[in-house]
Amino acid sequence: MSARNEEYDFKWCPGCGDFGVRRALEWALEAYDAKHEQKHSMNVVVAGIGCSGNMVHLLEGEQPFGLHGIHGRTLPLAFGVKMARPELNTVVVAGDGDFLSIGGEHIAPQAARNLDIACVIMDNGVYGLTKGQSSPTTKFGVKTSSTPHGKIESEVFPLKLYMSLGVSFIASHYSSKPKELAKLIGQAMEHRGFAIVHVQSPCTTYNDNYDQLKGDPKKGIAPLVWDIPADHDPSSHQAAEDILNRPGIPIGIIYKGDAPSLEDRQNEIRSKVKARTPEQLLETYAL
Amino acid sequence: MSARNEEYDFKWCPGCGDFGVRRALEWALEAYDAKHEQKHSMNVVVAGIGCSGNMVHLLEGEQPFGLHGIHGRTLPLAFGVKMARPELNTVVVAGDGDFLSIGGEHIAPQAARNLDIACVIMDNGVYGLTKGQSSPTTKFGVKTSSTPHGKIESEVFPLKLYMSLGVSFIASHYSSKPKELAKLIGQAMEHRGFAIVHVQSPCTTYNDNYDQLKGDPKKGIAPLVWDIPADHDPSSHQAAEDILNRPGIPIGIIYKGDAPSLEDRQNEIRSKVKARTPEQLLETYAL
Amino acid sequence: MQSHDFVIRFAGDGGQGVVTSADAFARTAAQVGYHVQTFSTFPSQILGGPTMSQVRISTNPVLSPGDQVDILVAFNEDAYKFHSPDLRKGGVIIYNAEQFQLPTGGSSFGIKVDEMAKTTGNARASNMVVIGAVAVLIEMPLDYIEAYVKARFTRGRAEDAGIIESNIKAIRLGAEAGKGSGFHVGELAPPNPPKHKQIMITGNAAVALGAAAAGLEFYAGYPISPATTVLVWMENNLIGKGKFVYQVSSEIEAIGALIGAGFSGKKAMTATAGPGLSLMSEGLGLAWMAEIPCVVVDVQRGGPATGLPTKTEQSDLLACMHPAHGDVKLPVIAPGSVEECFYAGAMALNWAERYQGPVIVISEFQIAERTQNIPRPDLGKLAIENRRTYSPNGNGQQDGFKRYSDWFGGEEMLPMPVPGGPGAYVANGSEHDEIGDTTHLPQHHVRLTERRFAKVKLLSDGAFEAEHTDAPALIMPWGSGKGSGYEAYLQLRKQGIDVGWAYTMFLNPLPEKLLALLRSKDLIIVPELNYQGQWSGLLRWQNVRAESITQFTGLPFKTGELTQRLAARLSQRREAKVHA
Amino acid sequence: MQSHDFVIRFAGDGGQGVVTSADAFARTAAQVGYHVQTFSTFPSQILGGPTMSQVRISTNPVLSPGDQVDILVAFNEDAYKFHSPDLRKGGVIIYNAEQFQLPTGGSSFGIKVDEMAKTTGNARASNMVVIGAVAVLIEMPLDYIEAYVKARFTRGRAEDAGIIESNIKAIRLGAEAGKGSGFHVGELAPPNPPKHKQIMITGNAAVALGAAAAGLEFYAGYPISPATTVLVWMENNLIGKGKFVYQVSSEIEAIGALIGAGFSGKKAMTATAGPGLSLMSEGLGLAWMAEIPCVVVDVQRGGPATGLPTKTEQSDLLACMHPAHGDVKLPVIAPGSVEECFYAGAMALNWAERYQGPVIVISEFQIAERTQNIPRPDLGKLAIENRRTYSPNGNGQQDGFKRYSDWFGGEEMLPMPVPGGPGAYVANGSEHDEIGDTTHLPQHHVRLTERRFAKVKLLSDGAFEAEHTDAPALIMPWGSGKGSGYEAYLQLRKQGIDVGWAYTMFLNPLPEKLLALLRSKDLIIVPELNYQGQWSGLLRWQNVRAESITQFTGLPFKTGELTQRLAARLSQRREAKVHA
Numbered sequence A, B: 001m002s003a004r005n006e007e008y009d010f011k012w013c014p015g016c017g018d019f020g021v022r023r024a025l026e027w028a029l030e031a032y033d034a035k036h037e038q039k040h041s042m043n044v045v046v047a048g049i050g051c052s053g054n055m056v057h058l059l060e061g062e063q064p065f066g067l068h069g070i071h072g073r074t075l076p077l078a079f080g081v082k083m084a085r086p087e088l089n090t091v092v093v094a095g096d097g098d099f100l101s102i103g104g105e106h107i108a109p110q111a112a113r114n115l116d117i118a119c120v121i122m123d124n125g126v127y128g129l130t131k132g133q134s135s136p137t138t139k140f141g142v143k144t145s146s147t148p149h150g151k152i153e154s155e156v157f158p159l160k161l162y163m164s165l166g167v168s169f170i171a172s173h174y175s176s177k178p179k180e181l182a183k184l185i186g187q188a189m190e191h192r193g194f195a196i197v198h199v200q201s202p203c204t205t206y207n208d209n210y211d212q213l214k215g216d217p218k219k220g221i222a223p224l225v226w227d228i229p230a231d232h233d234p235s236s237h238q239a240a241e242d243i244l245n246r247p248g249i250p251i252g253i254i255y256k257g258d259a260p261s262l263e264d265r266q267n268e269i270r271s272k273v274k275a276r277t278p279e280q281l282l283e284t285y286a287l
Numbered sequence C, D: 001m002q003s004h005d006f007v008i009r010f011a012g013d014g015g016q017g018v019v020t021s022a023d024a025f026a027r028t029a030a031q032v033g034y035h036v037q038t039f040s041t042f043p044s045q046i047l048g049g050p051t052m053s054q055v056r057i058s059t060n061p062v063l064s065p066g067d068q069v070d071i072l073v074a075f076n077e078d079a080y081k082f083h084s085p086d087l088r089k090g091g092v093i094i095y096n097a098e099q100f101q102l103p104t105g106g107s108s109f110g111i112k113v114d115e116m117a118k119t120t121g122n123a124r125a126s127n128m129v130v131i132g133a134v135a136v137l138i139e140m141p142l143d144y145i146e147a148y149v150k151a152r153f154t155r156g157r158a159e160d161a162g163i164i165e166s167n168i169k170a171i172r173l174g175a176e177a178g179k180g181s182g183f184h185v186g187e188l189a190p191p192n193p194p195k196h197k198q199i200m201i202t203g204n205a206a207v208a209l210g211a212a213a214a215g216l217e218f219y220a221g222y223p224i225s226p227a228t229t230v231l232v233w234m235e236n237n238l239i240g241k242g243k244f245v246y247q248v249s250s251e252i253e254a255i256g257a258l259i260g261a262g263f264s265g266k267k268a269m270t271a272t273a274g275p276g277l278s279l280m281s282e283g284l285g286l287a288w289m290a291e292i293p294c295v296v297v298d299v300q301r302g303g304p305a306t307g308l309p310t311k312t313e314q315s316d317l318l319a320c321m322h323p324a325h326g327d328v329k330l331p332v333i334a335p336g337s338v339e340e341c342f343y344a345g346a347m348a349l350n351w352a353e354r355y356q357g358p359v360i361v362i363s364e365f366q367i368a369e370r371t372q373n374i375p376r377p378d379l380g381k382l383a384i385e386n387r388r389t390y391s392p393n394g395n396g397q398q399d400g401f402k403r404y405s406d407w408f409g410g411e412e413m414l415p416m417p418v419p420g421g422p423g424a425y426v427a428n429g430s431e432h433d434e435i436g437d438t439t440h441l442p443q444h445h446v447r448l449t450e451r452r453f454a455k456v457k458l459l460s461d462g463a464f465e466a467e468h469t470d471a472p473a474l475i476m477p478w479g480s481g482k483g484s485g486y487e488a489y490l491q492l493r494k495q496g497i498d499v500g501w502a503y504t505m506f507l508n509p510l511p512e513k514l515l516a517l518l519r520s521k522d523l524i525i526v527p528e529l530n531y532q533g534q535w536s537g538l539l540r541w542q543n544v545r546a547e548s549i550t551q552f553t554g555l556p557f558k559t560g561e562l563t564q565r566l567a568a569r570l571s572q573r574r575e576a577k578v579h580a
């Protein structure tokens, strides 16, 4: 049941990681508003289709504008929003299936343009909303309803993928520490360029890996996540690569470049080329 | 005018790099037939839409089977061909726009599966067939009909992209040495897994960069292409990365991994799981 | 007096055993020879949320989910509130007394379901408590349920006996509670078991099985409700030598893969829903243009775009028949029942091979998820059509055969060359000449456009139903409208209204004789679950005087309501005639 | 006797100056007040290949490319062979004598075009040699051409004078050769220059300009023939503050970007052709469902799939109107001339804002690439409609406004909230409630389905043409059929045949009065360039007794042929009446 709308008929399962991500996103948006002295309606949340995408309806408190479209197309939509109205704080929320499988084609172009948006990806290693099929981040060999004999496709390593595509801000976190996560999401929003915060957000129903992520000393499970050391230099490509080559899941900002954003590049052209009015354009066809 | 069909109404422009690639592909197919003692009709050429894709109609001599579909979808088609009939030698021919822009989404999945096909990509840094718009490999800042003020999107480095996506055989060449190229294409066909031979194939009409590629001492132009040293170990990831970090365009095999192909993985499951006949399946629903 | 037909609805929160109770009850009834059909609605969330599953049980074949509820089992208060309006007069509500209380004196009684189950030593037997109570209300012998329990839990394990015993205890406890309530809903007539063998299956499983039986070899799909279960079925069953199944990265990849496989000689299929169908638009145009056999099953859900993923609607018909730009009109088979799903799956593969092109099966949420007992198909008698593959003299060389040469009719298509065999050509999505090379010459475009449409006529010998065709007006539903439509038709006849019946699952091409019949009538009324009246519109396009009765609530037709609307429409017509 | 109408066809290999000659001749004529229209066909290859470009020049407005050729300029032998059958009796062929020779005595003469050009010192003046020769054959004053040359090459550079001089020399040399040939094709009547100002423009540029004039702010496109020129136009001209243009990675990205921009308050457009339209299927459904203003221009080429990229056809109509699964029916504007392209571009943006949803402009290869002189649009008088943006009291806070509340008619839409302003909501592709949250409740789906269709009626006040509407049958072409259709209509009237005329570029929704008129008639004949007769089918769907006359060669209608086919159809009808 959504805070804004009692009738809303989707609920996350108890314990779903997306609850924590929601809290973090709410905090990050609030902080952004405060810092930039902007109205909350200056935020646009573009959501994918999946349990994760339902985020846009479940945010509590004052509502931002939302765009909840079709499966896999958050980035084209966000591209349209941002380049139409660069002043809007544009945030994508999507799942691993939405963002990396059917929507996978859209990452490279936005990275190449350095579109100034922040993406919060909720990775649960599974298709939650369609009830448990394998996703690109499902591990090799894992059995799911659509891989009853084990997955035979190598898994995607999203952070490495973002890095190789030239995404200009790459961060990684997990859903259990919403305060820290909120800070990271805030930094992604501040970053002038294409920013992705990739969040491990466990699916308690189809792929409950809380124990693996956080570790459980009682069960003898070592945690997968580890904090990126404070002395890491995120502006260094090489340092970022090194982080990504270590096992487990690094927590924090992995990379932060400073290429001009698409809007900057666009403005440079605008400053050089003289625009013509429709009347002037019409005149060029005069007989 | 095609050798098989005088009425065929597409011709490459004089000097187009695709002529050389055609010759190389013809030789490679012939050699493959001979080596595997197979009929020429065991080859299927899946072509993209572009000047490059017209290759499938312009091959001389005995004809392989061809599939000339829609823009950007060579890989889904080839996936269908290969997994339907693993015994077919399946070759993709496509341009930089077809393969990397509209079709870009399909590379990662095939890499993750290690689909056993060979792709010959004709990169001319431009959309030839639609008359000269920018493509993903068009360099930053270059003016084309669709970037009259200069391209403002970073260019894609295809070889690095393939590497990061886990393509298991990556080679690079250019169109002016069809004999060498034929050998590379042959090796790609022999490779059991996803193989890409990325060919610089200049568009003499919209992006004539023969001089830059080969160099022209008279004009003081240093060649872009350089031969990969004979002692390069293509099975080494690191060695491959090193090659790709050097400037210019390396010629030869950059990487060759040995992961099992999708068919191998599939066969492993087949050997473990008992198949049921339709009658047996029907029986599971018996009342 | 005995009753021949009951509707039992189980409703509550997902996870309270709603669906398992309905399923157990349906199987119990089916096993002793009743006819059953289930209908369920789910929320779009994953765990919990308001869920209902109803079982219609009858001594005769069941055609529709049933309008009114005889017994409502309410697992929580919300369910009670939401569903009690559907209870018929004289119906009874059984509620979970651990969750809420209703005042006595009404037509309801409470059972502490879970508590009772626990006393059997098997907390999971609560659905048997419920079923026991339901059974006594309609005088269904408890033996039936016990037989089901025995069959269900005899799995050759040590614990079988214990589980069976506790379940039987639960049945009896429930029955006692039912008896104790003093309520009585009716007396279920004894079953009238059909002579033929039966299977119990959902629509989606039936489509999948039909396709498998017709020789399906290649499946590529992407998950989407309500088609995902077809993918899962295939992943589990389409295995073995020469077969391939895969979850691909998108529907665009799926249709591409089908075309590659169909081109290579394999029988290939995918199943999707509206959003996936839309993404396949360009690929379907290619399959049509290049003449590649393949089958796409569209399991319709509601609405445009992401729409209503867990609701039922028949609004994809236009998109299925005309999925892409250019002159394209695909063969479409629309099963109207679970049984027809099986034959639609098989026939679609046959059609694809026969006319050498893409075929659409348009199914629907309510049929896909419905469980029903149907006559067991006789695979030995199933007509399977295989591709006419080109193989002239076995020398395997190029021999001048022309894949796309003139063909303007005749009894079958010219054979199709297949890679590895002779007759190499290019399957081409650009307009082409005889060997598949691109051409822009008018004569080829004219010739091949005509060929593409002419060969669809090879499929116009489909079966159809027609009754009382001398009536001036016919009722002609399609797809899921068949069941409630036929029930309504029978009721109208009973009321003495002069109306006829026409039905086919072969929407394009329409069986030739049926089309002639339709054109000869003053009025064809099409009940359909969409806003635009898509099928009646397409019939008017074909010069049939058709009109729709539409509903677009995301729910199935109710027979009673439909009967009224049909009667009103028909009497309007009579009046108009009188005044004319 | 003077003639008022000539068709000059230039044909040869691409790169021989075919198109530049035609263009120069057309501009020459237009500048002195003739009406002109060009029509070209290209091969799909990049350089070279058989190309033709023809100019129709007339003292009256030109409606169609022209059936028969008065003068054929054949740059090579293939062109001569291919095109000479189209030469009318009494027509003359000028051929390039450097390329081939024809026997004397026929109706042809050769000129060594390039050699002559070289003698002027300007090898690039060869097209002027050709034009000079053409001019004398129809007694067109050489002044006209010289005036064109002066205007064209006066660019404020030092070399201007020399270039002008050599070109004039070339004209005279050509004229002498023409005179020397002894041939005479006719005497061109003096022009009848229109009083209004004119522009000379192609259909694609006109659409682009119309959209820009109506306030276009956002364009995202992917190259595809024959729509690429719109993208290129935008890249060059849609610049400045608040404007954005971009070549995106695919048509799927394009439609997504449009939706994002439209949602954010901008007027957004793309142009594509069939394959791109098919890829936009799912996105168009989303725009319809979420009610986002945006415009897609589909410049039709031939065939399904990749089809015939450089040929003309009208076979995307169904795909434009019903692009996606679910109940979707998009507003469609089909310009029938270059002039209408301008207004279609503008009106589409108006419509999108007025009804708050996606609008399709369906154009066509032959109109898109046609150059024509048309009345200069008066931008001051162009009606521009802007979005009703929600802004209640300026406090900018959430205030309970509901974007998707009930709306069942009325004179205008409820206002639309825009990011940054009040009334925050979720634009949702799933079915939704008033504030855009997902819901599966029947009442919302019913209410919003009705809303989505009801608001399209806000657009049904479009202009239309109707003549002789008391005739029992009307001719009603659409799109490119307008020109030749109207010429045919006039010829039929001249022949005394009782037939009327109806036309609109507003295909959905049809202007209300027009629809009533169409329904009142016995027969509406629709000439259209597709196989299925898509428009007549959609009219029959709407209870109009319509039939098509189809052609699917990839070429435009010829007026003469069309007249004959219409006459035959109409006389059939008369006979049928007599025998009835």
Ligand SMILES: Cc1ncc(C[n+]2csc(CCOP(=O)(O)OP(=O)(O)O)c2C)c(N)n1
Pocket: A048, A049, A050, A051, A052, A053, A070, A071, A094, A095, A096, A097, A098, A099, A122, A124, A126, A127, A128, A129, A130, A135, C222, C223, C224, C225, C251, C275, C276, C279, C306
């Ligand atoms: C075109 C299309 N294909 C398929 C679907 C069905 N679908 C809805 S959500 C989803 C996957 C969701 O997985 P993910 O993005 O990982 O999100 P999660 O639910 O796990 O948060 C799919 C396949 C759809 N809505 N549209």
Ligand SMILES: Cc1ncc(C[n+]2csc(CCOP(=O)(O)OP(=O)(O)O)c2C)c(N)n1
Pocket: B048, B049, B050, B051, B052, B053, B070, B071, B094, B095, B096, B097, B098, B099, B122, B124, B126, B127, B128, B129, B130, B135, D222, D223, D224, D225, D251, D275, D276, D279, D306
């Ligand atoms: C869906 C779709 N969009 C656009 C096109 C138009 N189109 C044809 S070829 C092409 C680009 C070709 O570029 P590339 O792949 O680099 O091939 P090249 O011609 O340079 O060899 C485009 C955009 C199309 N046919 N289909």
Ligand code: SF4
Pocket: A011, A012, A013, A015, A016, A017, A018, A051, A052, A124, A128, A129, A202, A203, A204, A205, A206, C046, C047
């Ligand atoms: S299915 Fe998984 S991802 Fe979806 S709501 Fe439940 S726990 Fe969360």
Ligand code: SF4
Pocket: B011, B012, B013, B015, B016, B017, B018, B051, B052, B124, B128, B129, B202, B203, B204, B205, B206, D046, D047
């Ligand atoms: S346009 Fe370029 S790529 Fe195309 S045929 Fe000509 S030279 Fe080759």
Ligand SMILES: [Mg+2]
Pocket: A050, A095, A096, A097, A122, A123, A124, A125, A126, A127, A128, A135
């Ligand atoms: Mg997921």
Ligand SMILES: [Mg+2]
Pocket: B050, B095, B096, B097, B122, B123, B124, B125, B126, B127, B128, B135
């Ligand atoms: Mg290219």
